[in-house]
Amino acid sequence: MRRLLPVIVPALVVGTVSALVLLGVSRLAEELQAVLWGTLPDALSIGRYSTFWMIAVLTTSGLVVGLLIRAVPGHAGPDPATTGLVDPPLAPGVVPGLLLVTVLTLAGGISLGPENPITAANVALAYWLGRRFAPGTPAALWVPLAAAGTIGALFGTPVAAALILSETLASRGQPGALWDRLFGPLAAGTAGALTTTLLAHPSFDLPLPAYTHPHWSDLLPSAVIAVAGALLGLMAVYAFPYVHRAFRALKRPVLALTLAGLLLGLLGALGGPLTLFRGLDEVKELAADPSGWSAGQFAVMAVVKTAALLIAATCGFRGGRIFPAVFAGVALGLCAHALVPSVPTVLAVTCAVLGMLLAVTRQAWLSLFTAAVLVGDAAVLPILCIASLPAWLLVTGRPQMQLHEDGTPLK
Template sequence: MKSHLTHLIHCLLLGAIVGTSAALFLSGINGSIHVVWHVIPDVIDMPYHGMWIGLLGGLGIGLVQKHIGDYPKTMHETVAAFKNEGRVPYRGALWKNAGAAWIVLTCGASLGPEAALISILGGMVTWIGDRLRMTEPQRQTFLQTGYAAMLSTIFHAPFVSVSEAIEEEPSQETLSKWDTFQKIVYYGICTLIALLCFRSIMHLFPHTPVFSIKIPPIAWNVGVIWYIVPAVVVGVIFGLLFLLMEHWTDKVAYIVKHPVRLALMAGLAIGLASLISPYLLFSGEHEILEFSKEASSWSVGALFLLAIGKGLLTHLCFSCGWKGGKIFPLIFSSTVLAFCLSSVSPFMPGLIITVVVTASCTVVLRQPLVTATLLLFLFPLQFFPIIVLLSLGIHQLMSRYGKYLPFAVVK
């Protein structure tokens, strides 16, 4: 009983630390973006300021890559370290991850903050775990709980942690049903506290709504059935194209190799993108609501070019050393493409958008339950059963036939 109470207290404290740290970091990033992209250009007459910001950011990232190391660490690197070693390195790594991520996110890269936050918060949780008096199994449970709360907080999706726990690769340790239930309860408590702290602090700072979308009112019509299959096909094709873009930009990076040149190349691309459309910049989590309000005024061709351009810039930045998360840009770009198809559908455009985004995200993320819980609060709750069934079906399809594609789709 005492051990359960102790672990419960640890979950409460851990959730508070995760939520507070994430909110402060993101609020700081939002503040620096406002200063760099709005305040300074208003004070200093700087023509093509986006170009200068991109190039200066490229120089900074290039010097970091050359003299400090490969920072910020990607989410896959951090998760792999956690699963293989049971911990996230933090000695000398916290400030490197934070500093490099600050440049990436402030200077307009089409990347999300999840990679930086996972590495920073993972290091913090490991540091705390090392200093608490715990047995090794207790410490591992503590770290796993913190990791789950981080995922849910970063993606604004409370049930991501539970989905991740269900879909994670089975370990050699066999847990009883009671132990599994306890694990999920601890995940839930820690996640709840983290989200409460996160949202409470974020409300103290002015910011645009994140990870929300405006879709037309729902009016169920059986005629939408004829558009479901095309929507699935469009979503799957875009997901595959998104992966293929990564393949292309990695080849470019392999040819150039020099870290400063690569980073400057991505910075130049960011500068050029700023001259075309602000929607090409940043992760898209803040911009998706505003875009969805005006998407109907865009032509189909412009929507298509924006979706492709966003995906290309995301992968180019990443391949050239501007490390960050690709999940939010993926959701934004697939949503943009979905508006192309929904604009020609006379029935339930909201459902068409949901199907396209679900299909593309399932192909790229490869975790159907995580995909479904990510999209749970983005789209109307009435569509959630469709999201789940579609995610599971497409995942099975890609698991069976993805190996025949000329680039890796499934692990």
């Protein structure tokens, strides 16, 4: 107990500050997004989401982000294709440039979420400030606290942080009881989640019909849809090193990002405006009217979003992959429901998201948690757990959506 009690105050402070950084970046991105996609096209009498405007904004976003990455100290961090959700601390001088690039990426409609760069920034700040003002504390304390605070703030619950870090700690084989090692991160995650909840009131629940209770007839379609989601995600995973190599072959990051912005604009024109941005707000619009699109349209959106995620994650844009993968999974699930209406909408959506996230993140707890929290219904958990088994057998041992420095994929 004497070893754990001193961790509480630093954990609460780090968790709260991590949430404030996330909220600040998100608010700035929202304000800039309103200008780029509302005020400016209205002033120019151009359709907000016309083909021309989508291509123009995304291409320009790529150019500006490329110029900033070339100019800011530390080039806004390492190649994002080689980084994960929780990595060693960056130098503090890299953080301002990384946050600026993240704001522009989120506002410009790029298909990436805020989780990776915000976690990296919070880890860097917590590590630097912690070592500066509390030099007697273990250096290893600050990374999990900042990561948990950010993840808790992102999902609005400390459970997500505990699940993700439990997998990370288990994979590293660190000694000691698991809950002792999770004590500080759980406090930080709680502080981050409460701060976000009190200030921003986030909600992940999708407006889908309730799922009453499991049926034997739900087992097979759920497993098939989860496997389909995993296959869609694996297509992006296997293409990841090749697309990354193609962008690196240009040898000019500004050119690579500008070209990627153009490609993302063309994909946006093909898939529609809902396939832009990180996907969290857009996925709620999809789920609000499952009959508003055909199975073919849902399929196009799922494929376009996956392709947009692949391009954005390999060309150098700073951002995370969880929320765009969720959008692709939801679109795929709604496509499955449109093709086979007898499959409950909730099951089709959650199982597709589960399979997609298993392939893209290779985090089983995160995938299960995210799929379940989208509907806020515990009745889907037994089916999700069963559906995860064939999907996990498909993805385990496969390459990951992350590269070594030499461009080869992690396994």
